[in-house]
Amino acid sequence: MPATIDVAEPSSSAKGKAVIVAAPHPAKWKKGTAIIDFVLRLGAIASALAAAATMGTSDESLPFFTQFFQFEASYDDMPTFQFFLIGMAFVSGYLVLSLPFSIVAIVRPHAVGIRLFLIIMDTVALTLATSAGAAAAAIVYLAHNGNSSSNWLAICNQFTDFCQKVSGAVVAAFVCVVCIVFLILISAVALRRH
Amino acid sequence: MKQISDVELGDKAKSSSPRSGVKKGLSILDFVLRLIAIVGTLASAVAMGTTNETLPFFTRFTRFRAEYDDLPTFTFFVVANAIVSGYLVLSLVLSFFHIVRSNAQNSRVLLIIFDAAMLGLLTAGASASAAIVYLAHNGNTNTNWFAICRQFNSFCERISGSLIGSFVGVGVFLLLILVSGLALSRR
Numbered sequence: 001m002p003a004t005i006d007v008a009e010p011s012s013s014a015k016g017k018a019v020i021v022a023a024p025h026p027a028k029w030k031k032g033t034a035i036i037d038f039v040l041r042l043g044a045i046a047s048a049l050a051a052a053a054t055m056g057t058s059d060e061s062l063p064f065f066t067q068f069f070q071f072e073a074s075y076d077d078m079p080t081f082q083f084f085l086i087g088m089a090f091v092s093g094y095l096v097l098s099l100p101f102s103i104v105a106i107v108r109p110h111a112v113g114i115r116l117f118l119i120i121m122d123t124v125a126l127t128l129a130t131s132a133g134a135a136a137a138a139i140v141y142l143a144h145n146g147n148s149s150s151n152w153l154a155i156c157n158q159f160t161d162f163c164q165k166v167s168g169a170v171v172a173a174f175v176c177v178v179c180i181v182f183l184i185l186i187s188a189v190a191l192r193r194h
Numbered sequence: 195m196k197q198i199s200d201v202e203l204g205d206k207a208k209s210s211s212p213r214s215g216v217k218k219g220l221s222i223l224d225f226v227l228r229l230i231a232i233v234g235t236l237a238s239a240v241a242m243g244t245t246n247e248t249l250p251f252f253t254r255f256t257r258f259r260a261e262y263d264d265l266p267t268f269t270f271f272v273v274a275n276a277i278v279s280g281y282l283v284l285s286l287v288l289s290f291f292h293i294v295r296s297n298a299q300n301s302r303v304l305l306i307i308f309d310a311a312m313l314g315l316l317t318a319g320a321s322a323s324a325a326i327v328y329l330a331h332n333g334n335t336n337t338n339w340f341a342i343c344r345q346f347n348s349f350c351e352r353i354s355g356s357l358i359g360s361f362v363g364v365g366v367f368l369l370l371i372l373v374s375g376l377a378l379s380r381r
Contacts, residue, residue: 077337116376119375123368126314136325150342184371192303
């Protein structure tokens with residue numbers, strides 16, 4: 001019995017020493033990643049809002065008319081562009097709401113539940129943003145080039161401003177997608193335990 | 195001394211087996227999900243890639259043949275699904291490694307990063323094709339784009355059906371990232 005107590009003591013004090021030495025380095029490094037996460041989130045919000053706003057204000061009316069054709073184009077002529085607008089609005093709303101969680105992750109670098117929650121919700125947001133951006137990109141490609149096999153006319157030749165704004169919105173959406181991919185990367189790296 | 199070290203080893207084995215059991219279960223779930231995703235994406239790529247419909251009449255001016263490479267978006271869809279199913283087959287190796295060594299961390303992070311990238315690619319291909327399929331079904335009066343599904347029925351059914359496998363793959367990738375994140379965060 002006395003032998004067990006003698007052996008147990010030095011090992012417990014050695015354990016205590018190891019914990020004190022190891023703690024500050026992971027915390028500082030995790031704090032750094034949480035700060036980068038917050039800044040990237042702000043960037044993703046800016047590009048998602050820019051995409052939604054550019055698509056929403058993309059109306060164009062040509063200055064001439066005939067009896068049969070309409071010569072105005074706006075985003076609600078295509079259901080795909082409506083989906084794009086709603087999708088990017090959801091993504092920017094989610095990103096704004098996730099800012100407090102990001103701040104909590106900066107303040108408490110060892111909180112695992114918060115980072116896990118953020119990585120899952122960021123993946124859902126990635127899917128929605130990529131989906132909206134890709135669908136709109138398909139339509140924009142068709143509007144620029146047309147398709148001879150199905151007799152679909154390239155409308156960009158007539159509506160140049162509308163086309164430019166819509167293309168710009170798609171580019172902004174893909175910038176947002178890249179930001180969200182980096183957000184997931186950072187959360188995954190910070191989830192590791194030390 | 196021998197008795198003490200035996201007791202310590204016994205304690206370690208007891209405390210780590212339920213935790214490593216959960217991680218092992220998550221790794222096995224990861225492997226099974228990857229198999230499902232391979233089937234879904236490969237089926238989509240094949241279903242879209244083998245579309246070929248020729249209507250039995252013709253005129254001098256209009257084509258009456260529809261294939262997937264008439265529309266560049268569908269070509270992108272086939273290529274994206276092929277790349278994703280190839281990646282999934284290669285990642286089965288890493289997934290199996292995680293079943294054997296459930297405590298690996300850096301390789302799980304690598305797997306999450308690649309899974310997120312492939313999720314983006316697959317979603318892009320699937321939703322771009324969904325936009326074109328929607329247009330093919332309904333047309334658009336404002337731009338005078340005519341609904342080609344009215345003429346090419348079996349082509350239309352094929353392209354609509356191949357979207358399903360791809361979206362199943364998207365759902366599976368979401369689950370894969372969730373499972374990898376859970377396995378990473380357990381202490």
